[in-house]
Every structure is written in structure tokens, then in C-alpha cells.
Amino acid sequence: MDLFLLKKIISAMIMPLSVILLLLLIAIIFYRLKPKLSFSALLIASALLFLSTFPPLSDTLMAPLEDNYPAFSKQEKSVDYIVILGGAHTTVDRLPATSQLKSSSLERLVEAVRIYRLHPEAQVITSGFAGGDISSNAEKVKQAAILLGIPKHKIITENFPQDTEEEAQLIAPRVINKTVVLVTSANHLPRAMAYFEKYGVKAIPAPASPWVKESSTKQWNYYLPSAKKLQQTTTVWYETLGRVVQWFKSW
Incomplete structure (x- = not known):
């Protein structure tokens, strides 16, 4: 196996x-x-x-x-690459690519689009294997990114990494010694940053869509099982x- x-x-x-x-x-x-x-x-x-x-x-x-990293804000220096780590999707041809992405991939893409609009000089790298689907996650995120306004020629795909360590290992040679923004789910970012650092990449963290959003007031139903x-x-x-x-x- x-x-x-x-x-x-x-x-x-x-x-x-x-x-x-x-x-x-x-x-x-x-x-x-x-x-x-x-x-x-x-x-x-x-x-x-x-x-x-x-x-x-x-x-x-x-x-x-x-709580390890703050939200990304515009940098004083230019950004070379925006790396979107792989998530999940299901290919359904009758749906737009944005609707084929599962929540983790869509949330990461939305954050990457926001960052691209702050730094349009950057190239975007999408990552992730097919995982049993007919399309890789990298390709599906690329299709969705194009729908959201990122030019096709600005997107590079890494179609084969199966996990976070493989993503860092395969992407590192391209981006090492460059200014890199690493986009992934907020809870996943500490582990992802450690893997990229292991392979020599000092990335700028960009946490996407945290689960926990603090509020000064909590409704009564907050204390009910969910x-x-x-x-x-x-x-x-x-x-x-x-x-x-x-x-x-x-x-």
C-alpha cells in the first residue's frame, strides 16, 4: 500500500x-x-x-x-511570489471552478486574490495533486483564480505535491532567496512555515480564514453543541x- x-x-x-x-x-x-x-x-x-x-x-x-501570525498587509518592498498551498475540490463541469473548490481551497484563494491586488507585480503559484480527481488541485485553483481576475500568464502550477512537506520541497528551488508570501489556512500556517523554512524559504505568512473570530458579545446559542x-x-x-x-x- x-x-x-x-x-x-x-x-x-x-x-x-x-x-x-x-x-x-x-x-x-x-x-x-x-x-x-x-x-x-x-x-x-x-x-x-x-x-x-x-x-x-x-x-x-x-x-x-x-494566533501565531497577523493578517497580511501591504509590504514596503515588492513581492515576487504568492504561494497558495493545496486544499481540496471536486470537479463538476457544469459548475464554475470557484464552486468546485471546497472551503479550504476557496478561502486560501480569496486571501491570495486580496494579496495579489495589493501586489500585482507578484506571480501566483498554486499547488496540490489530484487526489483521485481528474484535475489537480493546483489546476482547479488556477482556473478559479482566473475567474477572479488574476491573469493566466501570472499563474504557475505545481500539480504533484501530495502533502505540505512535498509542497515545500518542490516549490523551494523556484522561490528561494525571493520575496514570498505563503497563503494557507490560519491553523495550518505554523506547520507550513516550518516546512518551508526547512527547505530554505523565509516566507511572509498570510493566514486565511481563521475559525475563531473573537467577539465581545456571545449569544446564548454559542454555548450549545454544534x-x-x-x-x-x-x-x-x-x-x-x-x-x-x-x-x-x-x-
């Missing part, structure tokens, strides 16, 4: 929802055979589900990942695992 695929399968199996479903399955299977085990599994699953969907806890876990917060907690867990793997690799 491909090492990349194995890594994705293992990470999917230890995400919060997968663990909750496994515990519920154990509770059902051992309902008559081992009632105490069944009850314990049900109790842990219920607690994990509540904690994973509880907004204050989810925000508390996410905030440290996102499916969206389960997704946020899953993102925290995934990114934390990624940083642990990165730390081990550094040894």
Missing part, C-alpha cells in the same frame, strides 16, 4: 468522530455480553461527542494554532497530529 494512503487511512481512523462511532459500536456489541464495558463505552462516546461539539472548548483548542464545532475540533486534532509527525521528522 502507498505510504501516503496508509497515513491518510490511519489519521482518519483516529479522528474524533471515528473514535465515537467505534465506541458506540462496542457499546452495541457488548450490550448483553459485558454490560459494564458497554455502559463505559457509551459514556465515553457521549462525553467525547459533547466535548468535541462544545464551542468554548473547541475554540480554546483552536486559538493557539491560529456540528460545525465537531468539524473544527477534528481540524485541531488533524493539525496537532501533523505537528507531532513534523516534530518526530525533525529528529
Whole structure:
């Protein structure tokens, strides 16, 4: 089996929802055979589900990942490259490319377009492999970028990187010793910056669309469990695992 695929399968199996479903399955299977085990599994699953969907806890876990870099602002010097790290998409020919992008890719692209308008002298690099789709994420983001006004001749695609480290490894030779803006999701940016620095690129961070947006007033429903917060907690867990793997690799 491909090492990349194995890594994705293992990470999917230890995400919060997968663990909750496994515990519920154990509770059902051992309902008559081992009632105490069944009850314990049900109790842990219920607690994990509540904690994973509880907004204050989810925000508390996410905030440290996102608070490392401020929003990008116009630089005094010119920018050579704007690098958009890969996300995800689904090709559907009847839809415009912007609608084929999943949220992470679209959010990163929108931030990159904003930066390009501040620095139209820059070239844009899109990145990301196909991941089972007929088009690479790099190509799909390029198509969407053109729809949003970035000239086709200003966009370079890197169609083959499968993960963040491969993106840094493949893009670095082109941008090293240049002024580079690195655009990715706010929670993913610390890990991405570390990989690019590993390969000699001192990039300017550009966090896109943070999950946690502080507000002085919170409505009562903020304290109710939310499916969206389960997704946020899953993102925290995934990114934390990624940083642990990165730390081990550094040894």
C-alpha cells in the first residue's frame, strides 16, 4: 500500500468522530455480553461527542494554532511570489471552478486574490495533486483564480505535491532567496512555515480564514453543541497530529 494512503487511512481512523462511532459500536456489541464495558463505552462516546461539539472548548483548542501570525498587509518592498498551498475540490463541469473548490481551497484563494491586488507585480503559484480527481488541485485553483481576475500568464502550477512537506520541497528551488508570501489556512500556517523554512524559504505568512473570530458579545446559542464545532475540533486534532509527525521528522 502507498505510504501516503496508509497515513491518510490511519489519521482518519483516529479522528474524533471515528473514535465515537467505534465506541458506540462496542457499546452495541457488548450490550448483553459485558454490560459494564458497554455502559463505559457509551459514556465515553457521549462525553467525547459533547466535548468535541462544545464551542468554548473547541475554540480554546483552536486559538493557539491560529494566533501565531497577523493578517497580511501591504509590504514596503515588492513581492515576487504568492504561494497558495493545496486544499481540496471536486470537479463538476457544469459548475464554475470557484464552486468546485471546497472551503479550504476557496478561502486560501480569496486571501491570495486580496494579496495579489495589493501586489500585482507578484506571480501566483498554486499547488496540490489530484487526489483521485481528474484535475489537480493546483489546476482547479488556477482556473478559479482566473475567474477572479488574476491573469493566466501570472499563474504557475505545481500539480504533484501530495502533502505540505512535498509542497515545500518542490516549490523551494523556484522561490528561494525571493520575496514570498505563503497563503494557507490560519491553523495550518505554523506547520507550513516550518516546512518551508526547512527547505530554505523565509516566507511572509498570510493566514486565511481563521475559525475563531473573537467577539465581545456571545449569544446564548454559542454555548450549545454544534456540528460545525465537531468539524473544527477534528481540524485541531488533524493539525496537532501533523505537528507531532513534523516534530518526530525533525529528529
